[in-house]
Structure formats: C-alpha cells, structure tokens
Amino acid sequence: MRILIVGAGATGGYFGGRLAEAGRDVTFLVRPARAAALTERGLRIHSPVGSSVGSSAGSSVGSSVGESVIPVKVVTAGAIDGPYDLIVLAVKSHGLAPAIADLRPAVGPGTVIVPLLNGMRHIDALVAEFGPNHVYGGVCMIAATLTDEGDIVQLTGLHRLEYGPLDGGPDPHLAAVTGALSAAGFDSEAMTTITQRMWEKWLFLASLGVVTTLMRSPVGDVLAAPGGPAFTERVMAEAVAIVTAAGHPPRDQALTFLRDSITNARTVPTTSSMYRDMRAGLPVEADAIVGDLVAYAERLGVDAPLYAAAYTNLSVYAGSRTA
Structure with missing residues (x-):
C-alpha cells in the first residue's frame, strides 16, 4: 500500500516515521526546505522509550538510545506522480486549504484520506472537495513537539491512532487501511464510533x-493557584455542556480520561499544543479548537463565558502576530 503523509511536523513526522521504520511504503509531502532537511539528516524521533520497532525492519540508521534516525522518501507539491492508496493528513487547521490543493493529484478512485486535525471543520472541507467515500475520521493522541532542527520529540509514552469510516458502517478499504496502520510501533485501532471519538478528543x-x-501556565500551576481547581472544573463543565447540546454527549470513559488527565497534571507538567505554540510565538488553532465551540454555544444557547473569553484572548494574540 502506497502511503502519503501530508506534513512532517510533530504529529505527521512521528506516525509517518514509525510507519517508515516498520517498513511501510511511506512518502512525505512537505515543503522544499523540509524536504531538503529530511533528505540530508533523515527523520529523527527522540522518544522516552526509544524505538518501539525491532531492528529487523532495517529502516533506522545511526540511532542512539532514545533516538531513531529514519531515512524517508519525500515529495513536494507539483511533483506527485500519481494516486496513493492511503493519505494521512497531519497539518494544523490553518494549513488545511493549501494542503488540500497540494494533495489533489494524490487522490485516485480508491484513495482513503485519514485526517488527524483537531476539531470538526476539516471534515466538511475534505468531504466537499473529495466526496464522502474518500474521507475517514481520525484521532491521534500524542504529546510531541519539534526542535529548532526539525527533530520530533515525543514528550510522553502516549502514541495512539484511531480511524474509521465516518458513518461507522462497513467499508471495502478498511481491512487494507488497518493492515497498513497496525504493528508499526504505536497503538492503532479501527473504530466504528470514530465521529464520537473526534468530538470527545475535541472536548x-x-x-x-x-x-x-x-492562564498562560501548565495545568499543574493552575491547579496549585488559589481558585485554580474551581476554574478548571468550570472550563470542563462548559465544554461538556456544549458538546452535549451539539448532540455528542461524552461517554463515561471520555469524561474519566479528561478528569484523570487533569488530576495527573498536578505532578506531571501538562500543557497544550496551543500553549506551546503561543510560548513560541507561532500561529495557534484558535478557530478550530475554541472558536467553533463558542459558535456552537451561541447557536445552541449554552452559557460559556470562559470559552468566549479564551477565544477573545487567542484572537488578540493572533492579531498581535500579524500587526
């Protein structure tokens, strides 16, 4: 199966790198500068547990403990030589439109697209462009970041990928997609409830x-401050109210995961990708992660003052970057 990974950032680079390390036929669609760096240095993953794929795959070279150096194939926009069987779309929400334009030549009659974006707006865009038969739902759970050199740093041992047809029904390509994404050094599962899982991840x-x-701080610092636990509880309650009103009430296991993650943050330094991007002065996914929930709240009559305040705050930050 020919696999195209669109984006080689922290998410696409990690999962695509592990797939390449496991011997899958993987190509990364990236910008010219990233393509040159990957060709010269290989794709480098630093992990707290090292490579989780046995050396028999034969695709890691020059690795030290905790580091995988993986030779990878790359292609740039305009150089795609035909359709791919599976496209894993791993870009930020603000990179969706150019990514769609770039990957059009890679989509053939039997292509499956598994997007790993946050929120839900990207599903509408992909279905409108390529049709519902090509688009799966996708959820990834990983805490990772990029170094200045473009290396991927996995911050915790969590690395899970979930995917499946949006309607949860049978699909002729699912067995092949499952085979391609399984046994590659990360947790992977085909889901019949992928749309619900996407809403729960959004929560x-x-x-x-x-x-x-x-609060401009890791969760643990917020919980340690006066009023911090109550503030955090209100934030979670607003989100639960919004997604419930939207018709996707979170299941018990999703609520348990959310609360356990917050509780564990008292002792483990837990942040969000938006927080890390803000600290680095980078664009943030304000609209897709927070703004769309605020829009749902307004449309459905849900009181969500903390989310409204957070969206204003993020919008001010975004405006200051372009001023």
Missing part, C-alpha cells in the same frame, strides 16, 4: 487549551 483538547492559554 479534551479544548479544555486543556482553554485552561493553559487563558
């Missing part, structure tokens, strides 16, 4: 993002 990301960006 988690939004809660973590609002807490950390509004």
Whole structure:
C-alpha cells in the first residue's frame, strides 16, 4: 500500500516515521526546505522509550538510545506522480486549504484520506472537495513537539491512532487501511464510533487549551493557584455542556480520561499544543479548537463565558502576530 503523509511536523513526522521504520511504503509531502532537511539528516524521533520497532525492519540508521534516525522518501507539491492508496493528513487547521490543493493529484478512485486535525471543520472541507467515500475520521493522541532542527520529540509514552469510516458502517478499504496502520510501533485501532471519538478528543483538547492559554501556565500551576481547581472544573463543565447540546454527549470513559488527565497534571507538567505554540510565538488553532465551540454555544444557547473569553484572548494574540 502506497502511503502519503501530508506534513512532517510533530504529529505527521512521528506516525509517518514509525510507519517508515516498520517498513511501510511511506512518502512525505512537505515543503522544499523540509524536504531538503529530511533528505540530508533523515527523520529523527527522540522518544522516552526509544524505538518501539525491532531492528529487523532495517529502516533506522545511526540511532542512539532514545533516538531513531529514519531515512524517508519525500515529495513536494507539483511533483506527485500519481494516486496513493492511503493519505494521512497531519497539518494544523490553518494549513488545511493549501494542503488540500497540494494533495489533489494524490487522490485516485480508491484513495482513503485519514485526517488527524483537531476539531470538526476539516471534515466538511475534505468531504466537499473529495466526496464522502474518500474521507475517514481520525484521532491521534500524542504529546510531541519539534526542535529548532526539525527533530520530533515525543514528550510522553502516549502514541495512539484511531480511524474509521465516518458513518461507522462497513467499508471495502478498511481491512487494507488497518493492515497498513497496525504493528508499526504505536497503538492503532479501527473504530466504528470514530465521529464520537473526534468530538470527545475535541472536548479534551479544548479544555486543556482553554485552561493553559487563558492562564498562560501548565495545568499543574493552575491547579496549585488559589481558585485554580474551581476554574478548571468550570472550563470542563462548559465544554461538556456544549458538546452535549451539539448532540455528542461524552461517554463515561471520555469524561474519566479528561478528569484523570487533569488530576495527573498536578505532578506531571501538562500543557497544550496551543500553549506551546503561543510560548513560541507561532500561529495557534484558535478557530478550530475554541472558536467553533463558542459558535456552537451561541447557536445552541449554552452559557460559556470562559470559552468566549479564551477565544477573545487567542484572537488578540493572533492579531498581535500579524500587526
């Protein structure tokens, strides 16, 4: 199966790198500068547990303990030579439109697209562009970041990928997609409830993002401050109310995961990707993660003052970057 990974950032680079390390036929669609760096240095993953793929795969070279150096194939926009069987789309929400334009030549009659973006707006865009038969739902759970040199640093041992048809029904390509994404050094599962899982991940990301960006601190520091636990509880309650009103009430296991993650943050330094991007002066996914939930709240009559405040705060930050 020919696999195209669109984006080689922290998410696409990690999962695509592990797939390449496991011997899958993987190509990264990246910008010219990233393509040159990957060709010269290989794709480098630093992990707290090292490579989770046996050396028999034969695709790691020059690795030290905790580091994988993986030779990878790259392609740039305009140089795609035909359709791919599986496209894993791993870009930030603000990079979706150019990514769609770049990957059009890679989509053939049997292509499956598994997007790993946050929120839900990207699903509408992909279905409108390529049709519902090509688009799966996708959820990834990983804490990772990029170094200045472009290396991927996995911050915890969590690395899980979930995917499946949006309607949860049978699909002729699912067995092949499952084979391609399984046994590659990370947790992977085909889901019949992928749309619900996407909403539940959105709940988690939004809660973590609002807490950390509004308070400009890791969750543990917020919980240790006067009023911090009550503030965090209100943030989570607002998110639960919004997604429930939208018709996707979180299941018990999702609520348990959310609360356990917040509780563990008292002893483990837990942040959000939006917080890390803000600290680095980078663009943030304010609209896709927070703004769309605020829009749902307004449309459905849900009181969500903390989310409204957080979205204003993020919008001010975004405006200051372009001023």
